[in-house]
Amino acid sequence: MVGTELHRLGVLARRVSSVFDRSSLALTGRREHFDPGHPWLLSGEERGNSDTRIRQWTDGNDVTPLIHGKVYFAALADALHRAGPNDLVLFTDWRGDPDQQLVDGVTVAGAFAAAARRGAIVKGMMWRSHIETLGYPGRRNRKLAKILEAAGGEVILDQRVPVFGSHHQKFVVVRYADPDTPDVAFVGGIDLARARRDDADHFGDPMSRPFPPEYGETPAWHDAQLQIHGPAVRDVEDVFRERWEDPAALSRLPWHALPDILRGVTRSPSELPPPAAPPAPCGTCSVQLLRTYPRRRPAYPFARDGERSAAQAYAKVLHRARSLVYVEDQYLWSVDVARVFAEALRREPGLRLVAVVPKFLDEDSPITIPSALLGHSSALETIRDAGGDRVLVLDLENDRGIPVYVHSKVCIVDDTWAAVGSDNFNRRSWTHDSELTAAVLDTARDTRAPVDPAGLGDGARRFARDLRLELAREHLGRKDGDDSDLVDLDEFFDVVRTSVDALDRWHKAPSAGTRPAGRLRRHHIDVPPQWQQVAASLVYRLIVDPDGRPIRMRLRRTY
Structure with a gap:
């Protein structure tokens, strides 16, 4: 496809520009926002919590999704x-x-x-x-x-x-x-x-x-x-x-x-x-544990100023993302979180995002639903404005056409870094509630082409790629091993989009033929009416998606 070829040319251009970017950093003495000591894992300083006893990360683990x-x-x-x-x-x-x-x-x-x-x-x-x-x-x-x-x-x-x-x-x-x-x-x-x-x-x-x-x-x-x-x-x-x-x-x-x-x-x-x-x-x-703890009084002895290493880690890896970010999440509904994804999409014109979310909320409260929908629609608008047709926000149904509630919290970046945990992509999970996520960086390289999809020398890693392919096979209605056209990240995005479009068309005219394989649908939501949005915004910020950061961080929009 022409779009795919243009995307690959963009990847090649980024590889060249990244060399000049690194040379420029070395010549000027400027440092990136994150410590370049490790490109994917947080240093102790980046974690921002000297009170904890857990280690920066550990090597030599066997991890099974x-x-x-x-x-x-x-x-x-x-x-x-x-x-x-x-x-x-x-x-x-x-x-x-x-x-x-x-x-x-x-x-x-x-x-x-x-x-x-x-x-x-x-x-x-x-x-x-x-x-x-x-x-x-x-x-x-x-x-x-x-x-x-x-x-x-x-x-x-x-x-x-x-x-x-x-x-x-x-x-x-x-x-x-x-x-x-x-x-x-x-x-x-x-x-x-x-x-x-x-x-x-x-x-x-x-x-x-x-x-x-x-x-x-x-x-x-x-x-x-x-x-x-x-x-x-x-x-x-x-x-x-x-x-x-x-x-x-x-x-x-x-x-x-x-x-x-x-x-x-x-x-x-x-x-x-x-x-x-x-x-x-x-x-x-290698496994790095990422956590959220709010700033509490009396303070947590192991996080006296709170901990936001989950937010820090996502910001770091998205800063490095070049080709594809794959997300599954229950609550992708915070503008503060969406801005991190939007920044990556604007910075990298070849970066694509696939996000799988629930079709409907998990509650029917007349108080919280309008506020949750307001936050969700605002977050999606922020991401779509930044990425345009490079963004697919999808929901899931089973083979009977009944919606599947997506409760997983998964993020895979460039088939290299992967994370699974309890934290959602909202402000509550990044700042306010206690959360635990395990980030996994496999030292075993995946030898299937493309071996270095981001073009930065990191290489595709076995755990991250296998996890993405396992999820993709399920959502696309494939059997084990039927994924040769899903390994390449550009081709994967195109295959998903084609599958989604086919299933959406069938739902508009189900009598036209057999239901296509696959379970992914384009995600659409109804925005609350204007008269509800003022009250919904207040409920959203105080109850649905509160902020657990110190005031100085809120004002600076940092974690």
Whole structure:
């Protein structure tokens, strides 16, 4: 195609110009905004948090993407089944449903409780949550905590957050006493909750939950988690330890404290056992843990001025992006975040963006929906204005034409750097709630052409490319191995656009022929009417997408 050839000429021109840019930097002594010591991973200075004990990054990890809750839950059930005397099991969650099945016949509560009864040390931190009558998961989180404590575990309900804030981290760590059993950490966006146990067919989890009617009785759910073996497991454990050892009261609200005391809920966490040495290297992936913590009073001891390394990392890698950014996200609805993508698109005329988001919101509140739609439409307008036809914003449906709720939080840049975690692309996740994301940079190069799609010498990496292709095959209705026309990033963009256009045309005239393969549709939303936008803007900034940065950073629009 002519467009593709012009795009490739643009890539070649950028390769030449990048050489002159680097020469200019060397001659003038100017430095880029980010430390060039590592092109993709944050330095300690860039992280901006000297209070933490976690390392800058670790090498030698084995990382496996677990796409879909059914795959993740099966791996988690196996890891917990192997936990026994003197093993350490740690978990955090935003929402936990005790009765959710990990595999047939094994519930979340049953799997963790069984590990505790076998002698494993089970510790958990659940978000305490806001008012339950507004749909928050406080009652279910409390029920899970009580079940596990009755089995010998210990679970705290953690409300050490700002007003309207939450603990949004979702991870599990299992450290085994047996040196022949490899320790494991699971990091990503999947809660231990109802509706998450879906698979690639996307017919939904039979154990559903209340959801907008557009998604049907058993809403289809697309999500992602990582399974990590190697030294990074210890860093994930240290994220848990830092929060657990925070001396601040679990909640300072008297209407929380009294009910907790009456219900026998743990108010003062016990001491954790001393940490074991980090696991030995066992793979080819460098893993950097990225987090968000707001600026809180009293301050977090491990982040006295907060931490915004997730935002910093995305800004750094987007500054380096040249060819394609692939995103899956639940809440791409903040203009502050959209500006980072828009800046990259304006700077690099050959850069393309594919973003997969939910077709409809996950709630039907008349208060929050207009504000969320306003933020979402403003963010998309910012990105589309910058990238034009180089931007594809898409949503997902299953083969029956029913929308699939996209809950995954994935970002892949130039088939080199990839991240999966709990943070969404909104201001709340980048500044206000606690979040944990794992950025992965595989040292193993991918030998399929193009071997260096960005033209900067970084090369395509096996983990990032394989992850993109796995997601692409599913969304395009392909079988495993059917991806030869998807490896090249330019061709991938064209194939996706062609597939989307074909499916959209069929939906306009379904009687004209057989439904085309694929599940991706162009994303359209209805903007709130003008009379709603003033009030919606206020609700959006204060409640839906609050800002947890210090005032000086807000004024400077920095992280």
